[in-house]
Amino acid sequence: MIQQKPRPRLIGVLYLTLAILAGWSYFAVVTPAAAGLQADISVSTLRLGLLAMVVVQIIDLLIAFLLYQLMLPAGRLLAGGMMGLRLLYVIAHIVPLVGLFSALFPTVELASLQERFAAYDAGFTLSLGIFGLHLIVLGVLIFRSTFLPSLLGLGLIAAGLAYGADTLALTLYADYTVHAATIQLFVGSIAALGEITFLLWILFAGVKTFAWRAQLQDA
Numbered sequence: 001m002i003q004q005k006p007r008p009r010l011i012g013v014l015y016l017t018l019a020i021l022a023g024w025s026y027f028a029v030v031t032p033a034a035a036g037l038q039a040d041i042s043v044s045t046l047r048l049g050l051l052a053m054v055v056v057q058i059i060d061l062l063i064a065f066l067l068y069q070l071m072l073p074a075g076r077l078l079a080g081g082m083m084g085l086r087l088l089y090v091i092a093h094i095v096p097l098v099g100l101f102s103a104l105f106p107t108v109e110l111a112s113l114q115e116r117f118a119a120y121d122a123g124f125t126l127s128l129g130i131f132g133l134h135l136i137v138l139g140v141l142i143f144r145s146t147f148l149p150s151l152l153g154l155g156l157i158a159a160g161l162a163y164g165a166d167t168l169a170l171t172l173y174a175d176y177t178v179h180a181a182t183i184q185l186f187v188g189s190i191a192a193l194g195e196i197t198f199l200l201w202i203l204f205a206g207v208k209t210f211a212w213r214a215q216l217q218d219a
Contacts, residue, residue, distance in 0.1 A: 006069065006070050006147075006206075006207050006212050007070065008202040009203055012199055012202045012203025013203065015202075016203065018056055018059045018060065019199070021052040021056050021059075022052075022056045025049040025050075025052040025056070028049060029045065029046060029049030050101065053100075054097075057093060057094055060093075061090060063086070064090070065083065067083065067086070068082065068083040071145065073213075073215035073216035078137060078144075079141060082137040085131075085134035089127055089131045089134055092126070092130055093127045095123065096119060096120040096122075096124065096127075100116055122170070126170065126171070128163045128167055129163060129166075129167030132163030132166075132167065135156045135157070135163065135194070135195075136156070136160035136164075137160075138156050139152075139153040139154065139155070139157035139194075140153065143157075146208070146211040146214070146215050147208040147209075147211040148202075149201070152197060152198050155194035155195075156194045156195070156198055157194075158190055159194030159195055160194075162186070162187045162190040166187040169183055
């Protein structure tokens, strides 16, 4: 039985925690290791980074379920699809993550370790295409809702399209690596604007509970 109560601020806290852990682990561990600088990363930092990445996946699972609860009034089928896409994103993220745990063993050669982190980085970028679809569906749900501002939905749809464009560029554009920094800056700016706005809103403003309950009764 789904508890008939939205928990937007809990989602906001989890989102904020996820952003901090994911950002730190990616830029402190994954990016330098994929670039061949893994020798400069301490063993403790490496272990903490991998632990943070595992915690991020757990938080993502919680967010998927809580978002389903939150957006259920705007459409059961769409809400289920939105949750399913986030779960699929987590699965697609976990698969390349498993290969990184060899980094915990000191016998692994540095060249092999770099290849594993580079493969994870590429797999993570591809999985963002699934995450982009999740954001698009979430944006549509918000746009259909009566308890959240439509502009939040438009921002998330734009973020989702940006992630999708990045994944397509990585897959189809032969010179992606040459222009990767410019592409990722553009994608990151659009995605950050949409996601951060959504995060701040649900964290501080929440939702219109009366409107949420009323729309749930009609769902």
